[in-house]
Amino acid sequence: MSATGIGAAVRRKEDQRFITGKGHYTDDVSRPGQTFAYFVRSPHAHAKLHSIDVKAAAAMPGILAVLTGQDLAGDKIGNLICGWMIHSKDGSPMKMAPHPALAATKVCYVGDPVAVVIAETLAQAKDAAEKIAVDYEVLSAVTDPAKAKSAAQIHDVAPKNTIYEWHLGDSKATDAALAAAKHITRIDLTNNRLVPNAMEPRAALAEYDSGTDSLTLWNTSQNPHVARLVISAFVGMAPEHKLRVIAPDVGGGFGSKIFIYPEEVVCLWAARRVGRPVKWTSDRSEAFLADAHGRDHVTHAEMAFDGDGKITALKVKTIANLGGYMSTFSSSVPTYLYATLLSGQYAIPNIYCEVDAVYTNTVPVDAYRGAGRPEATFVVERLVEVGARELGLDPAELRKRNFIKSFPHQTPVIMAYDAGDYLASLKKAMELADVKGFGRRKRDAARHGKLRGLGYSTYIEACGIAPSQAVGSLGAGVGLWESAEVRVNPTGSVEVLTGCHQHGQGHETTFAQLVSERLGISIDQVSIVHGDTDKVQFGMGTYGSRSGAVGMSAIVKALDKVEAKAKKIAAHVMEAAEGDIEFRDGKFTVAGTDKSMAFGEVALAAYVGHKFPTQEIEPGLKEGAFYDPTNFTFPAGCHICEIEIDQETGETEVVSWTAVDDFGTLINPMIVEGQVHGGIAQGVGQAMIEQTVYDKDGQLLSGSYMDYAMPRAHNFPAFKVDTTETKCPSNPLGIKGCGEAGAIAAPAAVMNAITDALGTEKIEMPATSMAVWRALQTMNRNQVAAE
Amino acid sequence: MYAFKFERPTTVRQAVNLLAKNEEGKLLAGGHSLIPVMKLRLASPSVLIDLSKVEGLSGVEVTPRSVVIGAMTKHKDVANSKELQAVMPGLAAVPGSIGDPHVRQVGTIGGSLANNDPNADYPAATLGLGATIITSKRKIPADAYFKGMFETALEPDEIITKVSFPIAKKAAYQKFKHPASGFALVGVFVSKRGSEIRVAVTGAGANGVFRVPSFEEALKKRFSPKSLEGLTHTAAGLNSDIHASAEYRAHLIGVMARRAVAAANEKGGAED
Known part of the structure; x- marks a missing residue:
């Protein structure tokens, strides 16, 4: 292994610039003649838009344009789209309502943009925005997904505000198994809505070049090529070759920067109209209303057990809130990213899941770290824990009885798990967490007036999405392969161009480690190029923990080609047969001789071309590859959480956290550990403090950090993080992906621990201090009543 | 934030006079409550009287x-x-x-x-x-x-x-x-x-x-x-x-x- 190769816990190359303020983010880019955009947003959750009077605003100083949805329609700018087709049970296609970048006839949530002001300065734009008079006719609003079907209709295309009524699995067989069950565990769950809150707010800077009739967009995007494709092919802004999208350093995404949003479309359009560059940077308050939210499910689920505690069936009914419009990939999240994971780590013979997706007068909901898989894990892991309690079985024992133990394993909900050892991660986690000592810790806590609880979450996720053919058959509008290009410079340094995008994952380090491993050069000799459609030909971006499993596999393929060609060149230069060339530790050697060439020497030879027949072998050393996976990858593991509850206040503290994950091959264990830490923090945030609250009129009450609680360091103990390893058989490196695991595992572990401590299942996320206190009050009252 | 005048008195008397003269004036004494609401355009003092230099x-x-x-x-x-x-x-x-x-x-x-x-x-x-x-x-x-x-x-x-x-x-x-x-x-x-x-x-x-x-x-x-x-x-x-x-x-x-x-x-x- 090279010192900076696969498995080395090297420090992140990119951190030097990030922690010294040298990162280069979208808002850091400024163009000559730049102007500023300010969006006027609907203060109403649901209203007809009768007219917008922009005259007074347009006459204000420094104003270049005041544009509305009517102007947008007049210029034939197309609507935003949702790119994943879902069909209802009856075969009808999902009801995708028109989503103009500026609302023209009605508004569907508080924050829906209705006009934009383009001005010399941001202050001038804001001043003018205050002069815009919008005539709204306020309609009744709905925010609760469970009430959406009976509420005022939001979009003409969607009666009962229903987008689709989808299902997966065998309804009859599942019902039969439920009817024959020895025991059925039933549960009602809310998977609370989350506001993503990336550290860097979204931003866009658009520039039009009239000389070439082309547009450039700097954008906070996790997938600039997909942004270009959608803005070009669907919105119709400009042909693909006339539109360049650059996503420079991006400060966190968590899914929220996958999507194509109104603001970037409007900036492009406005830049061309006013003939000047247009910049928009969201402020934090705006981000609460303008960035797609996550989760927001209401679920009833039933799990059937036989007399041996074996799970015989799972039936799930979920209502998913997709908000005021369908965001870019929103339809896929509560369907193929959710129901397909409902088998968890268990051999469940019968599964049936129904999902109704609804419109409400709320910010659109789309993928957020884990996207569907945290929701699935929450349902399964809560049911298993509650089932164990009802059956009087140890929750670890119940899990062991039901674990899938042989692979490959075909679940009843599409997925074919390829590899895993769920018992190994459970056992290791139980040892690390000292589960045996829990009884003693619980008694100690009780002496201090604290209730202590322990909760498991043995989760599974499907990452590295995924085979293009498979996702295509499930409705995806794009394939989900990845591309790579390896450019070797004459001096032997290497540039890797990837279609993945990094926004916190550390690709500049881990991708370089792969090159280091393969070519025997230090990571300092490697740079990773990404995030610019003019540099990288095409790529699908980064989300769904796919960059290692899919993106790096593409790099492996390109490196294979580079090595093959380099061998050819080395053979010619050293006058040996190609088959006699061995490549190891950065050296090409003629087998059985002391003749050798360093990688850099071969690179130089490739470009100088003096010593080999350039008619037979092309000069240069640069290879590209596209990699399309053959399956999803299936990271899995076991998280164990212990909490203590202050009985007087309900204040709940996470006192211990153990995570044992199987991510397959680890490229950089330190970065993996960091990803796990961040994921746990987000999952605990969801479970305990993050609450997105709308009032009955659709106003977001938790619209700032004064009311929306983000997890902070003091909310956590030091995490115990370890791994087990089964290689992923479907990709060359055996990688499974680690970016979302913590966020997927954590909510169930927390809620299983809290309900264990409380002795009641009647508490929903977020289990805030008040919620826990109320649960305690109810129990005390019930106890008194019983006595 | 709306435009405002900025004053930096060095005595309490000066500060009091500035406050008396400017009905829409506000004292700046740290600003961790005032500045955020000004940024949100929820407050618009005509003059900000910074007390940090008052002896x-x-x-x-x-x-x-x-x-x-x-x-x-x-x-x-x-x-x-x-x-x-x-x-x-x-x-x-x-x-x-x-x-x-x-x-x-x-x-x-x-x-x-x-x-x-x-x-x-x-x-x-x-x-x-x-x-x-x-x-x-x-x-x-x-x-x-x-x-x-x-x-x-x-x-x-x-x-x-x-x-x-x-x-x-x-x-x-x-x-x-x-x-x-x-x-x-x-x-x-x-x-x-x-x-x-x-x-x-x-x-x-x-x-x-x-x-x-x-x-x-x-x-x-x-x-x-x-x-x-x-x-x-x-x-x-x-x-x-x-x-x-x-x-x-x-x-x-x-x-x-x-x-x-x-x-x-x-x-x-x-x-x-």
């Missing part, structure tokens, strides 16, 4: 019977004052619990008391110790100073210069933090100075900080958490929001008061 407004002075804190003394300087920690650690703990290090580096006691945020910490300590607010015009006892949410007895052209806290043998603050903002969801300051006992509550009341006479009476018999057992505060008139119902706040008043008394009895009232 003699900063410092913690400990006398045999009182602690006098200059209005522009930063939270971190009060929290870290060794002299204050020695005589009344329960008071030093109050600014130590405000916001985060950035806020404590800039925020001031005068700014906090003039703003009188219903969830702020200093009002609890000020009322809970029966402090005196010393202004450019007069001395105002704490009991007459707090007039409701964001309302005080200050006149339009009056500036706080100092706050004088009597030294209580026993004093402590217990704060149940708001999960998002870190302000007090409920904060209770208790003190015992001779026979005078005070219990002041912040964060809970719809009209800002208030005293709890029934708790004070009970504690007069014996200054012990036990004296408060079984006593409850009414939920009527308390704040109710997405983080805490009035009932929960009422309950927390009891819990925090008992814990504050316990802390006051322990090592003179240092919060952990």
Whole structure:
């Protein structure tokens, strides 16, 4: 292994610039003649838009344009789209309502943009925005997904505000198994809505070049090529070759920067109209209303057990809130990213899941770290824990009885798990967490007036999405392969161009480690190029923990080609047969001789071309590859959480956290550990403090950090993080992906621990201090009543 | 933010004159409450009168019977004052619990008391110790100073210069933090100075900080958490929001008061 190769816990190359303020983010880019955009947003959750009077605003100083949805329609700018087709049970296609970048006839949530002001300065734009008079006719609003079907209709295309009524699995067989069950565990769950809150707010800077009739967009995007494709092919802004999208350093995404949003479309359009560059940077308050939210499910689920505690069936009914419009990939999240994971780590013979997706007068909901898989894990892991309690079985024992133990394993909900050892991660986690000592810790806590609880979450996720053919058959509008290009410079340094995008994952380090491993050069000799459609030909971006499993596999393929060609060149230069060339530790050697060439020497030879027949072998050393996976990858593991509850206040503290994950091959264990830490923090945030609250009129009450609680360091103990390893058989490196695991595992572990401590299942996320206190009050009252 | 004029007086007199001249003027004494609302365009003072260069407004002075804190003394300087920690650690703990290090580096006691945020910490300590607010015009006892949410007895052209806290043998603050903002969801300051006992509550009341006479009476018999057992505060008139119902706040008043008394009895009232 090279010192900076696969498995080395090297420090992140990119951190030097990030922690010294040298990162280069979208808002850091400024163009000559730049102007500023300010969006006027609907203060109403649901209203007809009768007219917008922009005259007074347009006459204000420094104003270049005041544009509305009517102007947008007049210029034939197309609507935003949702790119994943879902069909209802009856075969009808999902009801995708028109989503103009500026609302023209009605508004569907508080924050829906209705006009934009383009001005010399941001202050001038804001001043003018205050002069815009919008005539709204306020309609009744709905925010609760469970009430959406009976509420005022939001979009003409969607009666009962229903987008689709989808299902997966065998309804009859599942019902039969439920009817024959020895025991059925039933549960009602809310998977609370989350506001993503990336550290860097979204931003866009658009520039039009009239000389070439082309547009450039700097954008906070996790997938600039997909942004270009959608803005070009669907919105119709400009042909693909006339539109360049650059996503420079991006400060966190968590899914929220996958999507194509109104603001970037409007900036492009406005830049061309006013003939000047247009910049928009969201402020934090705006981000609460303008960035797609996550989760927001209401679920009833039933799990059937036989007399041996074996799970015989799972039936799930979920209502998913997709908000005021369908965001870019929103339809896929509560369907193929959710129901397909409902088998968890268990051999469940019968599964049936129904999902109704609804419109409400709320910010659109789309993928957020884990996207569907945290929701699935929450349902399964809560049911298993509650089932164990009802059956009087140890929750670890119940899990062991039901674990899938042989692979490959075909679940009843599409997925074919390829590899895993769920018992190994459970056992290791139980040892690390000292589960045996829990009884003693619980008694100690009780002496201090604290209730202590322990909760498991043995989760599974499907990452590295995924085979293009498979996702295509499930409705995806794009394939989900990845591309790579390896450019070797004459001096032997290497540039890797990837279609993945990094926004916190550390690709500049881990991708370089792969090159280091393969070519025997230090990571300092490697740079990773990404995030610019003019540099990288095409790529699908980064989300769904796919960059290692899919993106790096593409790099492996390109490196294979580079090595093959380099061998050819080395053979010619050293006058040996190609088959006699061995490549190891950065050296090409003629087998059985002391003749050798360093990688850099071969690179130089490739470009100088003096010593080999350039008619037979092309000069240069640069290879590209596209990699399309053959399956999803299936990271899995076991998280164990212990909490203590202050009985007087309900204040709940996470006192211990153990995570044992199987991510397959680890490229950089330190970065993996960091990803796990961040994921746990987000999952605990969801479970305990993050609450997105709308009032009955659709106003977001938790619209700032004064009311929306983000997890902070003091909310956590030091995490115990370890791994087990089964290689992923479907990709060359055996990688499974680690970016979302913590966020997927954590909510169930927390809620299983809290309900264990409380002795009641009647508490929903977020289990805030008040919620826990109320649960305690109810129990005390019930106890008194019983006595 | 809207445009505004910026003034930086060097004496209290200059500052008072500027305030008198500009009806829409606002004092800047840290600005961690004012600047965010200006940025959101929810406040638009015509003139911002920065007090940071006014001489003699900063410092913690400990006398045999009182602690006098200059209005522009930063939270971190009060929290870290060794002299204050020695005589009344329960008071030093109050600014130590405000916001985060950035806020404590800039925020001031005068700014906090003039703003009188219903969830702020200093009002609890000020009322809970029966402090005196010393202004450019007069001395105002704490009991007459707090007039409701964001309302005080200050006149339009009056500036706080100092706050004088009597030294209580026993004093402590217990704060149940708001999960998002870190302000007090409920904060209770208790003190015992001779026979005078005070219990002041912040964060809970719809009209800002208030005293709890029934708790004070009970504690007069014996200054012990036990004296408060079984006593409850009414939920009527308390704040109710997405983080805490009035009932929960009422309950927390009891819990925090008992814990504050316990802390006051322990090592003179240092919060952990």
